[in-house]
Structure formats: structure tokens, C-alpha cells
Amino acid sequence: MTKLLRMPSNRGQAAAHDVAPGFDVERVRADFPILQKRVRGRDLVYLDNAATSQKPKAVIEAITRYYESDNANIHRGVHHLSERATAEFEAARKSLQIFLNARHVEEIVFVRGTTEAINLVAQTYGRANVLAGDEVVITALEHHSNIVPWQMLCEERGAKLRIVPINDDGELILEEFHRLLGPRTKIVAVSHVSNALGTVNPVPDIVQMAHARNIPVLIDGAQATPRLAVDVQTLDCDFYAFSGHKSYGPTGIGALYGKANLLEAMPPYQGGGDMIRSVTFERTTYNKIPHKFEAGTPDVSGAVGLNAALEYLNGLGMGNIAAHEAELLAYATDAVSAIPGIRLIGTAKERAGVLSFVMDGVHPHDIGTILDQEGIAIRTGHHCAQPVMERFGIDATARASFGLYNTKREIDALVRGIHKVKGVFA
Amino acid sequence: MPDLRELYQELILEHSKAPRNYRPLAGANRKAEGYNPLCGDHFTIYVQTSGDSIQDISFQGSGCAISKASASMMTQSLKGKTRQQAKELFEHFHQTVTGAKNGDSADLGKLSVFAGVAEFPTRVKCATLAWHTLEAALEGKQDPVSTE
Numbered sequence: 001m002t003k004l005l006r007m008p009s010n011r012g013q014a015a016a017h018d019v020a021p022g023f024d025v026e027r028v029r030a031d032f033p034i035l036q037k038r039v040r041g042r043d044l045v046y047l048d049n050a051a052t053s054q055k056p057k058a059v060i061e062a063i064t065r066y067y068e069s070d071n072a073n074i075h076r077g078v079h080h081l082s083e084r085a086t087a088e089f090e091a092a093r094k095s096l097q098i099f100l101n102a103r104h105v106e107e108i109v110f111v112r113g114t115t116e117a118i119n120l121v122a123q124t125y126g127r128a129n130v131l132a133g134d135e136v137v138i139t140a141l142e143h144h145s146n147i148v149p150w151q152m153l154c155e156e157r158g159a160k161l162r163i164v165p166i167n168d169d170g171e172l173i174l175e176e177f178h179r180l181l182g183p184r185t186k187i188v189a190v191s192h193v194s195n196a197l198g199t200v201n202p203v204p205d206i207v208q209m210a211h212a213r214n215i216p217v218l219i220d221g222a223q224a225t226p227r228l229a230v231d232v233q234t235l236d237c238d239f240y241a242f243s244g245h246k247s248y249g250p251t252g253i254g255a256l257y258g259k260a261n262l263l264e265a266m267p268p269y270q271g272g273g274d275m276i277r278s279v280t281f282e283r284t285t286y287n288k289i290p291h292k293f294e295a296g297t298p299d300v301s302g303a304v305g306l307n308a309a310l311e312y313l314n315g316l317g318m319g320n321i322a323a324h325e326a327e328l329l330a331y332a333t334d335a336v337s338a339i340p341g342i343r344l345i346g347t348a349k350e351r352a353g354v355l356s357f358v359m360d361g362v363h364p365h366d367i368g369t370i371l372d373q374e375g376i377a378i379r380t381g382h383h384c385a386q387p388v389m390e391r392f393g394i395d396a397t398a399r400a401s402f403g404l405y406n407t408k409r410e411i412d413a414l415v416r417g418i419h420k421v422k423g424v425f426a
Numbered sequence: 427m428p429d430l431r432e433l434y435q436e437l438i439l440e441h442s443k444a445p446r447n448y449r450p451l452a453g454a455n456r457k458a459e460g461y462n463p464l465c466g467d468h469f470t471i472y473v474q475t476s477g478d479s480i481q482d483i484s485f486q487g488s489g490c491a492i493s494k495a496s497a498s499m500m501t502q503s504l505k506g507k508t509r510q511q512a513k514e515l516f517e518h519f520h521q522t523v524t525g526a527k528n529g530d531s532a533d534l535g536k537l538s539v540f541a542g543v544a545e546f547p548t549r550v551k552c553a554t555l556a557w558h559t560l561e562a563a564l565e566g567k568q569d570p571v572s573t574e
Binding site for chain 2: 361362363364365366369370373380381382386389394395396424425
């Protein structure tokens, strides 16, 4: 155990040396129509990827093609188009199974995104298993979407929400995590990568420590799947929440991965069509997994677009993407932290995708407006992580977050923009 | 294309760095809180009224340059005014920052430096937070005000 505590491992995540030569960022940029746009008379520098990523042409075209030639409702009709639409929807599920390396395809439940995936688990597994006096363990790094569903559950059940603290670098204090796990802990929910600070959490260690007490673990993967190769079997997590739109797919589609035995035992989520086997006014029997959790007509075109996004990412290779982004983040960290008056918020040893900072005497919102005039899109505010801001005693940060198509040239533009901010407020 | 200098006027920058009437008000008989959680702007406005007139007014809190300068200049322009005058000034100010009315900024006095906000729609909420909070204070509302 002490070894684990000292050395967070990287199992289940791409190692930086997995780089195949030939990742050509300029060629990649040409795949994204929006990157050819000019904003406020300048080349767009899109550094708000943690909020949502831009979409490659392949995704946009797949959605158009689906609506032009295959659109129908799924799992219902015997007609040709319904068969095609059903096949496309299920093909997307298969692709996501392979992308996350789930053991079984029925372990992939389509939802709207990570928020709905977490709510699904809280409302089904949570309500069935968390009782008065029980405890749910989350961390001080979580996005509101991995706090509020558990808070609602705990309030309803008279259970307690326990919070794993972070250190001044924005890293989880694993000794405290270990201490918080107890006989009443019913589930652990933790982000893979923090959206506000970019901290990569030692998920394999967390899972191992929780499993030693037979406690299941949910991982919020919203910020991880766009930039790290994720393997749910190696991580051995029980649930993994996936968001399509942060991984270069369309908005409105995401997934919950859950181990089959857990999903089987869980009560359904929403009631409606497709989630049932038979309905009478006396009794309804439910469909098998994953359909038991997919009431109503799903976002079929979203799934088709997501499939195209996964194919695109596979074509580039997640190892290449991870290596490219790691290089960008290191370059940006050096360049931005060298500017006098800038303080980085979140300086964990393991970080991915996100550079959060504050500036002496200038509110992040003013930084955001001035950078916007330069065509540079960043996020300013609390990033739906108010407890993280409170931990660092600030109201907000400016956050630059990177994607596979960003370049060092764009980071140089960010640095010039920050100097311009300093000029305005000098 | 909107010009940054129109938004970040000298007077606005100066007030954001050295806000006036930035203190709690011992004799305040009215007080309200304004909070825009998405940006993190958070102000308390204190008012001392006598009959219908605003005898004294102050504020405290934190926020961006626009919201802070707006609060500072609001307190300067309202001291000694009646509630009706304050209400009219707010209406005029609001029309100016939302671009509903331009030109004719003479009655706004120094507050006309905020006219540039109209070119930055996402910043209207910053410029108006203090004013909405003042309105709540004068009306005796208890809940924090937000312009988001």
C-alpha cells in the first residue's frame, strides 16, 4: 500500500513514448472546417476544448449522410430504413466498446453525456444501494456534475457525502482517500482528469483501494477520453462516464460504461418505449441491458456522428494525440508561467489538457474579453467547479485547454494576448 | 469590430483600480447583495436613506474591471439623489449599456463612459450588477440579485 501511495501508476493511460512518427498537426487542422474561419478579423485560436471540442468534417458529413439516406426510428420497424438506422446505431455502440475496451458490447449504455451517465448511476445503483447513514465518497476536484447528483441522492437517503481533499498543487491526497473509505462507503465517484485544473488522478490506485473494501468506483471520463487512451478493463473501474462532444463527436450523445453484472442488477432509469419487454396495466417486464436504460428514441444521428469521431481518433491514434497534447501543455506551461504577474492554478505532476491561471490585478473575465478581441477563445469563470475555486481562495480562473489540432504557434498567440491584457491594465 | 479602448476607458480602469466609497457603511439602513456566480462577481451595496433621499452609499466586494468600476461610479453619482432620480438614472444607464439608446449621454454625466459596453453584449451583466443590487436594496429585497 505505501508503495501505491507514493507512486501513482499510469496503467490504463497512454504512455508518452507511444508516439508513431508522422502526426502532422497542419494536416489534421485541415480536417476541421471551423478552424479555417476567422474571428473578429483574425485567425481563430480555439483554446476552449475542455468545454467542447470542434468537429472534423468526417463527423459533420456522417450526420448529413445519415439524414439524407438512412433516417428512421430504431429497434421498431421491419422496413429497410429502420433496419439501416438500427444497424448504424448499434455499430456506434460496438465502436465505443472497442474504443474504451469494454469486455461486452451491452456494457455500453447510450445517454446524453457524462452528466446523464452520472445521474443514471446515482438514481439507479445509488437509490438501490445507498441507505440512511451510508456514505458516498467524491473528491474536492469534481465538476458540479459529479457533485450534485450525489448530493441529491444523499439528501434523499439521509446519507453522507465525504470529500477527498486536494493539496496546494491540486492533487488528491491519497492517504485521506484511504482514510475516508469505511464500512458505510457505498460508492466512490472521481474524475479521471480535472476540468478546472487538468490534474490526472491516479485512477488505478483509487480503484484498487476501493475494491479492497468491495466498494464500486465510478470514473467521470469527460476530460480524459479526448486526450488519453482509456481502457476500462485495465482501470478495472465499475462505471465510466463518457461524453461524445468533448471527444470530437456531436453534442447530445455520450455513454455510460458499466460492468455487466452491475447493470443487470440495477433497476431501470427512465420508463418508456424500448426499455421494456412487455407491458400490461398490471405488470411490465424490462428489456435486457443496455436497452433497459435507454427509454425513448435516442439520438441516432448523434451516435452516427460519434462513430465517425471514434474512427477519426483511431486513425490518428490516441497515443499520438496524447503525446502531441503533452508537448503542447509543457510548452504552454513554461511560456505562460514565465510571464510576470501570472500564477498557475493547478500544478500537479500529472496534468493533461488544461492550463488554469490568474493574473495580478486583472479579473479573468477581463482577460477573456481582451483575448477574444485577438480571436483567442478561452474559458473564464469557475468552470462548474466552485469548490475547487474556494479551495484556492479565488473566484475564477482563466483557462486555456488544448485539443489535438492546437499548435505552438497558437500558444505563442496566447502569450502575446496575455501581454496585451497587461498593456491595457498597466 | 468593437474597439477595446471603447470598453476599457481610462476612467473605468482608474475606478476599477481605486474604487470610490469602497467600505461598509455604519449608518446604512438598507443593504443588498449582488452575485453573478458564473463570473464570480460578488458585491454588497450599502445605502443610508433619509425620507426619499440617498444620504450615503457605499459598496464592497470583488469582480471584473467593468463591474467594479460601475459600482464605484454609481455610488459617486447617486449620493444626495432622490430615489426617483436614482431610478431614472438607472433606466437611462441601462438603455445606454444595452445599446437601446445612444447619443444623448449628457444626462448620464461621467457614467456615459460605459456606452462602449453596448458593443460587448456579454459584459452588460457586469455593468448592471451594482445597479440591480441597489434597486433590490432600496426595495428591501432579501435574496441576492443576479444579472446572469
